[in-house]
Amino acid sequence: MIDQLIANIKKTNAPIVVGLDPMMKFIPEQIQKAAFAEYGETLKGAAEAIWQYNKGIVDAVADLIPAVKPQIAMYEQFGVAGLIAFQKTVAYCKEKGLVVIGDVKRGDIGSTSEAYAVAHLGKVVVGEKSYAPFDEDFATVNPYLGSDGINPFIKVCKEENKGIFVLVKTSNPSSGEFQDRLVDGRPLYEIVGEKVAEWGSECMGSEYSNVGAVVGATYPEMGKALRKVMPKSYILVPGYGAQGGKGADLVHFFNEDGLGAIVNSSRGIIAAYQQEKYAQFGAANYADASRQAVIDMREDIAQALQGRK
């Protein structure tokens, strides 16, 4: 699956992933009103609003980007109806040729971790039939439980040609509380990064591994160090835009070949119309605002990468 992601990145010339993290406050009033008119102010109504909102954005940006990253929490909070919207979003994006990274941050052990892997990347057996429940292409995974949590995902990735991104150094301010603690003089995130490289070596694509890592844009120096620790792992980089990461910070996450990283932006793209910069589009044309924000982000990253040479 990493080969598919890289092919998409090369085709679009945009190492960008759009985070489909819908919050009600982002969804234009006209979409909410239409959904509530049909289903009432119910979980189903909220889920319909999310789905229509997503669809508008995906239709507007699909030709520009290689991948999307729906954040399942934003769907899960609307219960079963929300998860149906998640499922529809995943399927729709795949139809459009996009690689779908399920930002699920699951993590458990043994048969439980395998159940999560099956839920999101694999197939579950029922009697003599089998089903792919959520069927993302990649999933994000939490490493705190160690190899017992990761290996069941790798097993499913091999069977299904899928991939994972393991949390290594997250973009949030308090990520250092545990991740930066020094172990034999080295920060924990480096130890985790080493394990990612090790896990990744068991599940290679052509050039890069199907086991990638999450490293926040807000910590460029750490990204630089981790880039070396995990040379074959793609880095999924959150924290660009709204969280404060800038284009220039991102160069360290890429390898010399211009590959090796994919930068996520969520509200910076999907709620672009709410920013002053894109206000002229208005709520009615929110999807056009998102398209423009993708074009601007692509340019920002391209310039930063060019400036590096």
Place this chain on the structure above:
Amino acid sequence: MIDQLIANIKKTNAPIVVGLDPMMKFIPEQIQKAAFAEYGETLKGAAEAIWQYNKGIVDAVADLIPAVKPQIAMYEQFGVAGLIAFQKTVAYCKEKGLVVIGDVKRGDIGSTSEAYAVAHLGKVVVGEKSYAPFDEDFATVNPYLGSDGINPFIKVCKEENKGIFVLVKTSNPSSGEFQDRLVDGRPLYEIVGEKVAEWGSECMGSEYSNVGAVVGATYPEMGKALRKVMPKSYILVPGYGAQGGKGADLVHFFNEDGLGAIVNSSRGIIAAYQQEKYAQFGAANYADASRQAVIDMREDIAQALQGRK
């Protein structure tokens, strides 16, 4: 909510939680056949089998135990249908007066972590209405992202009188890969335990905190140390039974007051009829086997605690 859990423990005299982690291989054939006859070999059929199986066990053991712990991965792997079975199980157990610990191991940051907290412990707002999507009493939470991941859960716990159990030292063999690494001469799990005590002080019940910790039965010496680090935190102890933890190992997890810990057993209870010890019950009476296994577990723990005095 911790007060409710403690009240239930005192009433049943059993610091036990039954892990409702249904796997198809545990579910007696007659239940699977009936479910597939109604819904076919579909996700819905699997979910119906899970639900009927759970219901049988809960009916058989509810008067003996204070709490259950459904493992959401085992439901999530059957997609939306599975999550409906999860929801039904949660609601049914609450009707029976049981405290429900959602073993969801979620963890993210900021508004995303809040969305998870809302999904599992709180209420989500839709227009002028609000809904409680999954509505467990407690949820398990992963600490790797630090306070930014935990605080949104604590906020919801305060609003809704709910609780969390934070992963500190998990029961699996590879839990030491990161959790045992020494930071300034002390293992990481102790650093996490200290944070649990700190987070817990902001969210107290009468005697214990609504912020508890997960510490595996398989590491009794570490449990002993962590018991001191987090005196006001309830410890949820997995790993008893199938994973190798014994009654005698458990005493260290309890405080002098006989409180402070609740021990989970999953397959040891729910699939008891598949063990030689309970084989005489047969698949038809699987729930009676579960009841006997609960009685034996209660006795094992009571003896261990008595032996300590």
